Each structure stands twice: as C-alpha cells, then as structure tokens.
Amino acid sequence: MSEPRFNLVSALVVDDNRHMCALLTEMLQAIGIGHVAKANDGESARDMLQDRSSSTVDFVIADLNMHPVDGADLLDWVRNDGGSPNRYMPVIMLTGHTEFEKIVRLRDLGATEILAKPVTVNSLTHRLISIIDRPRRFVDCPTYFGPDRRRQNQSYAGKERRKSEPAN
Amino acid sequence: MSNKDSRFVDPPNSLRQKIGGDTGPIKIDSETMEQAQSVIDKHAESYVETVQAEIQTLTETFKQAEDDPAGRAAHLESVADQVHEIRGMGGTYDFPLITKIGSSLYDFCQSAEGTPSQMEVIKAHIDALRVIVSQNIKGDGGTVGEQLLTGLRTAASKHLSKKDT
Numbered sequence: 001m002s003e004p005r006f007n008l009v010s011a012l013v014v015d016d017n018r019h020m021c022a023l024l025t026e027m028l029q030a031i032g033i034g035h036v037a038k039a040n041d042g043e044s045a046r047d048m049l050q051d052r053s054s055s056t057v058d059f060v061i062a063d064l065n066m067h068p069v070d071g072a073d074l075l076d077w078v079r080n081d082g083g084s085p086n087r088y089m090p091v092i093m094l095t096g097h098t099e100f101e102k103i104v105r106l107r108d109l110g111a112t113e114i115l116a117k118p119v120t121v122n123s124l125t126h127r128l129i130s131i132i133d134r135p136r137r138f139v140d141c142p143t144y145f146g147p148d149r150r151r152q153n154q155s156y157a158g159k160e161r162r163k164s165e166p167a168n
Numbered sequence: 169m170s171n172k173d174s175r176f177v178d179p180p181n182s183l184r185q186k187i188g189g190d191t192g193p194i195k196i197d198s199e200t201m202e203q204a205q206s207v208i209d210k211h212a213e214s215y216v217e218t219v220q221a222e223i224q225t226l227t228e229t230f231k232q233a234e235d236d237p238a239g240r241a242a243h244l245e246s247v248a249d250q251v252h253e254i255r256g257m258g259g260t261y262d263f264p265l266i267t268k269i270g271s272s273l274y275d276f277c278q279s280a281e282g283t284p285s286q287m288e289v290i291k292a293h294i295d296a297l298r299v300i301v302s303q304n305i306k307g308d309g310g311t312v313g314e315q316l317l318t319g320l321r322t323a324a325s326k327h328l329s330k331k332d333t
Contacts (some may be wrong), residue, residue, distance in 0.1 A: 003192045008186040017256035019218070023211050030203040032194065058183050063250075088179035096259065096267065117267075118259035121204040129194050132183045141174035148176070 004132070006032035007010075013038050014045040014074060015094065016064040024061060024094075027124055042069030044078055049085050057089070059131060061115065064095040064106070071095075072109055079110040081143050087145065088138060090131040094119070110146020112136075171195065208260070215261045216301060219254060223297050226250045230294055233282065240282035248277035254297065265313050269296050269320060276324040285327045293320055316319045 011033050014020040018040070025036045037057065039045035046069070050056060060078070062071040076089050078084050084109040093106045096117040096122040103114055170263025187194070229250060231242035273293035280286040296316055299305070304315060 004187045004196065006187060007182065015256075017253055019215075019253070019257045020260075021210070023207065023257075023260070026211075030207050031200055044244065067297065088177075090183065096256075096271075117256075118261075118264075121201050121208065125196050125204070127178070129196070132187060133193050135179075135181050135184075138177040138179055138301045139174065140177050160293045 004032070007034040009033050009058050010035040010037070012036075012045060012048060012057045012060045012106060014040075014042065014060060014066070014071065016040050016063065016066040020063065020094075023118065024124075027121070028061075031128070036056045042071060042074035042077075045069075045074050046083075047163065049078070050083060055087075059090040059092065059112075061092045061094055064093055064102075072106065075109045075111060077105070077148075090135070092131070093125050107143065107149055110144070112147055169174065209228075212261045215257065215263075216304070217265075218300055222250065222254050223294070223301060226254065227294055227298070230290060234287060237282070244277050244280060244282055244290075248274055251277070251293075263300065264307065265300050265305060265309050265317065266297060268317055269293055269300070272296075272317070272321050272324055276328060279328055283327075288328050289320075289323045292323060296315075296320060 010014075010055040011028055013021055013024045013028070013036060015024065017130055021038050021040065028036045030101060037048060039048055042062070045060070045062065049060075062074050064071040071093055075093065078089050078091055079087055090112040091110070092113045092115050094115045094117065095102065108116055112131055115123060115127050123140070136151070139148050226247060229243060229246045233240045233247065236243060251270050251273045255267045255274060258264055258268075258270065259265030273290065276286075276289060276293070280290065300309070308314065308318065
C-alpha cells in the first residue's frame with residue numbers, strides 16, 4: 001500500500017447545484033487534492049479546460065444534469081472534440097439517475113467512472129482510487145473513443161467473439 | 169483488434185506520476201476519510217436552514233406565477249430552476265423525499281402550461297416539500313411518504329396533458 005500525495009493533483013468539479021459543487025470541492029480538499037476548480041455548467045467547464053493559462057486539470061467530476069450544456073455534452077466534448085485539451089482525461093460522471101439505459105449511455109460516451117448520488121466518502125474515494133490504480137486502456141475506433149468498456153473477464157458459455165483480451 | 173481502423177491506446181497515467189510513491193494500490197488513511205466525512209456532517213447541519221430558505225423563495229416565485237398570468241411561463245421556468253437546486257442535495261442528507269418530490273415537480277414544470285389545475289399540482293408539490301422539511305421527515309417517510317409521493321406523481325400525470333376548459 002502507498003500513501004497518496006494528492007497535493008500536486010488538480011481537479012475540476014462541474015455542477016450547477018451550488019451546494020453539491022461546494023460539498024464535492026470541500027471533500028476533495030479534505031482528501032488532500034491540491035487544487036480544486038469549480039464550474040457551474042458544462043460551457044464554463046469547457047472554457048476553463050481550454051484555458052491553457054490555467055493549471056492543468058488532472059481529472060473532472062461532472063454532474064449529468066446541467067443547463068445549458070450538460071455533463072454528457074461535456075464528456076462528449078472531452079472525448080471527441082478537436083478542441084479538447086486531453087481526450088484521455090479521467091471523467092467521473094455524477095448522477096442521480098442510475099437507470100440502466102442512462103448508465104449505458106454514459107459508458108458509451110466514454111465516462112471513466114460513474115458516481116451515483118447520494119455521494120458518500122466511500123463512494124467518492126473509491127472512484128478516485130479507481131482512476132489512479134486501475135486506469136483502463138483506451139479504445140480508439142470509428143464509433144467509439146474512450147476507456148475500454150469491457151471491465152470484466154468472466155467465463156462465458158456462448159461463442160467467443162472477442163478478438164483480444166479485455167483491459168485489466 | 170482485427171479492424172485496422174481500431175486500436176488500443178495506453179495513455180500515460182499522469183495522476184499516478186503526480187502522486188508518486190510506489191506502484192502498489194493506494195490507501196487513504198482513516199483520518200483523511202474522517203476529515204472528508206466531517207465535510208458532509210458540516211454541510212448537513214446547515215442543510216435544513218438552507219433548504220427552508222430555498223423553499224420560501226420557491227413559494228414566492230410560485231406566487232408571482234399565480235398573480236401574473238401573462239408572465240406565467242417565465243415564472244414557471246424560474247420555479248423549475250429553483251426546484252432543480254433544491255432536489256439535488258436531498259439524498260445526500262437523508263432527505264430522499266425532497267429529491268423525489270422535487271424531481272416530480274421539476275419534470276412537471278418542463279411541460280406545464282400553467283393552467284389552473286396544473287397550478288394546483290405545483291402548489292401541492294411545494295406544500296409537500298415544506299412539510300417534509302418542517303417535520304424533519306428523513307428517509308423514505310414510511311407509508312405516509314410513499315402515499316404522498318404516489319399522490320403527487322399521479323396528480324402530475326393526470327394534469328400534464330389536459331388543458332383546462
């Protein structure tokens with residue numbers, strides 16, 4: 001086990017709910033993250049990420065439901081837009097909607113992790129550790145750019161159609 | 169991968185590089201976890217007071233919508249914006265009914281045209297939010313909470329597509 005030194009890490013919290021934005025920011029600071037920037041919607045977040053003069057953001061936590069640019073739009077921009085500063089940026093999507101189809105949509109847009117509301121210390125630190133300890137290789141193909149969506153390597157009784165091993 | 173247009177990419181783990189240390193699994197110590205929990209506890213203490221003030225503002229905005237039929241659509245947009253703020257944090261502080269009723273009201277406001285019956289539905293939602301906070305109804309609220317939520321959702325569904333004559 002290693003004791004993390006988070007003081008050099010920079011995060012961006014994106015949420016149009018000012019309470020949640022403040023809560024997440026202060027929780028990350030309590031964990032020791034050195035710099036936590038805040039944005040109140042996806043559009044502001046894009047501007048901040050594009051601002052090369054600001055400190056480099058190492059990971060983003062973004063709420064799904066925001067106006068006018070929501071978290072899914074922001075995620076899509078990070079992964080697929082030419083203006084994205086880092087298409088490999090870990091993006092943790094925050095959502096109160098844990099219906100299967102919504103989670104699948106976020107996965108297919110390239111979310112690194114999903115953080116469900118209500119947020120707890122355990123759920124937040126678990127996602128944080130995951131993006132550091134267990135980063136997934138990226139898949140770059142015509143229809144998808146993002147972390148490998150195959151997270152498990154379970155035994156499968158059907159016809160094997162995978163052409164390569166899943167990411168660790 | 170067999171498709172020549174598809175490839176795996178192993179991006180550098182810049183987070184790990186910044187954090188330093190060995191490559192073993194990260195462990196966050198219990199003291200740090202407690203500090204993070206104390207942040208939630210601190211926000212929880214002020215949450216009730218904050219949400220009461222927000223519900224009061226919501227009530228005043230709704231009153232403006234009632235008093236101003238010509239500008240009702242804009243006022244109801246404000247109601248939706250304000251309830252979006254309110255609903256977001258309920259679950260975190262063990263007030264899931266605030267989140268659920270807030271979401272019901274938010275969804276309703278997306279399509280409501282401000283007819284008299286729809287205004288009644290909106291008012292019922294706001295009244296319910298106020299009662300939950302004033303009575304400190306945490307968790308799912310038991311049978312009463314379930315009945316309340318079901319009643320509001322049913323009313324919302326019933327009056328959403330019907331224009332008053």
